[in-house]
Amino acid sequence: MSLSGDPAVAGVLAAPRLWPARVTIDLDAIAHNVGVLREHVGGAALMAVVKADAYGHGLVPSARAALAGGACSLGVAQASEAVALRRAGVTDPVLTWLVAPGMDLAPLVEQDIEVAASTPWTLQALAEAARATGTVAVTQLKVDTGLGRNGASALPLPSRDQGTDWNDLVALAVRLSAEGVLRVKGIFSHFAYADAPGHPTVRAQQATFAEAVALAERAGLEPEVRHLSNSAATLTSPEATWDMVRPGLSVYGLSPVPDVGSAADFGLRPAMRVSADVAVVKRLPAGQGVSYGHTYAVDHESTFVDVPLGYADGVPRHASNAGPVQVAGARRRVSGRVCMDQFVVDVGDDPVVVGDEVVLFGSGEDSEPTAQEWADAAGTISYEIVTRFGPRVPRHYVGTLAGELA
Numbered sequence: 001m002s003l004s005g006d007p008a009v010a011g012v013l014a015a016p017r018l019w020p021a022r023v024t025i026d027l028d029a030i031a032h033n034v035g036v037l038r039e040h041v042g043g044a045a046l047m048a049v050v051k052a053d054a055y056g057h058g059l060v061p062s063a064r065a066a067l068a069g070g071a072c073s074l075g076v077a078q079a080s081e082a083v084a085l086r087r088a089g090v091t092d093p094v095l096t097w098l099v100a101p102g103m104d105l106a107p108l109v110e111q112d113i114e115v116a117a118s119t120p121w122t123l124q125a126l127a128e129a130a131r132a133t134g135t136v137a138v139t140q141l142k143v144d145t146g147l148g149r150n151g152a153s154a155l156p157l158p159s160r161d162q163g164t165d166w167n168d169l170v171a172l173a174v175r176l177s178a179e180g181v182l183r184v185k186g187i188f189s190h191f192a193y194a195d196a197p198g199h200p201t202v203r204a205q206q207a208t209f210a211e212a213v214a215l216a217e218r219a220g221l222e223p224e225v226r227h228l229s230n231s232a233a234t235l236t237s238p239e240a241t242w243d244m245v246r247p248g249l250s251v252y253g254l255s256p257v258p259d260v261g262s263a264a265d266f267g268l269r270p271a272m273r274v275s276a277d278v279a280v281v282k283r284l285p286a287g288q289g290v291s292y293g294h295t296y297a298v299d300h301e302s303t304f305v306d307v308p309l310g311y312a313d314g315v316p317r318h319a320s321n322a323g324p325v326q327v328a329g330a331r332r333r334v335s336g337r338v339c340m341d342q343f344v345v346d347v348g349d350d351p352v353v354v355g356d357e358v359v360l361f362g363s364g365e366d367s368e369p370t371a372q373e374w375a376d377a378a379g380t381i382s383y384e385i386v387t388r389f390g391p392r393v394p395r396h397y398v399g400t401l402a403g404e405l406a
């Protein structure tokens, strides 16, 4: 067992007073963003995606904030995330979509967790769990309309031995529903190119989805919810909304399509702020390189500060000499390489002192950098920036909802 696997030890590892850095989450921003997203799709229902510890924002408080903001259900990838929500007392509908063969689905069925099915084995295992527990298993069928990832294939397969055909999955679901062990609550699919509005695959996938839904309904299924849209489609292709949208990133206030519009352009408020206290301040002579490999040096004397966050905490090493920060109010950059636990910033002649705050990113409202700027600096997407911040950094919840929910 890892050290952090022991709850008592984990508490100490993330103790705010022993750790001069923090991830601050504005729960009101999450609730606000859910409302904004629903407006984009004419008030349609919204499933808030809270996988990956709510994109690094903290699973349970974020889920509660999204529900308070008007989400009707929650979506997660792993079954363990769904169970964690139930254990925390969340009773709202929860869908998990990454179960794997060999997993015991009975505990999920017993806890009224909806399990997405892409394959016959999932439906068979759900039916078996329902028979064993004397309940009805609830599923949502996942159809591959062109992403080429999971989902039963609505497009012709070269061989039915390798992959599941949508017709076959629907036929099995109809049989198990008739037996009374299965309820097909929904049908859903996922876009390949939602972040490129107008891409021909967006329209093609919508058409394929419409056919797949029609086929299932002709076969006798009566899904309550049919949904396709992630954040990008919710914001840029509202015509793809069926009964519900399924956004993740935008719930946390980040734009999935930074080239089309910023978070502010869409009325979204970034919920995560990452900051640390300056641990060391030192004046270094001209020409002194800093951090491993001395990849940064200046030809004049300057003041350097050491920031106690590194790549083990989620600061991308790819942002060496590039990641933007705000130190005591001024914009600066990471100087030299990001190390495991710390990085250095050249602050010139600014009168920075130990304990001053360094903001890596936040909402941008106080001129601090945003997660999108870090993504640009590290050559990645904002999804990866926020999900990287791991459990070692204490989470701190703010906003009027924080007292009630966190």
Ligand SMILES: *Cc1c(COP(=O)(O)O)cnc(C)c1O
Residues within 6 Å of the ligand: 049, 051, 097, 190, 229, 230, 231, 232, 246, 247, 248, 249, 250, 256
């Ligand atoms: C992650 C995920 C989403 C949410 O995607 P965003 O781009 O973060 O909005 C929706 N549906 C599925 C199946 C996902 O895996």
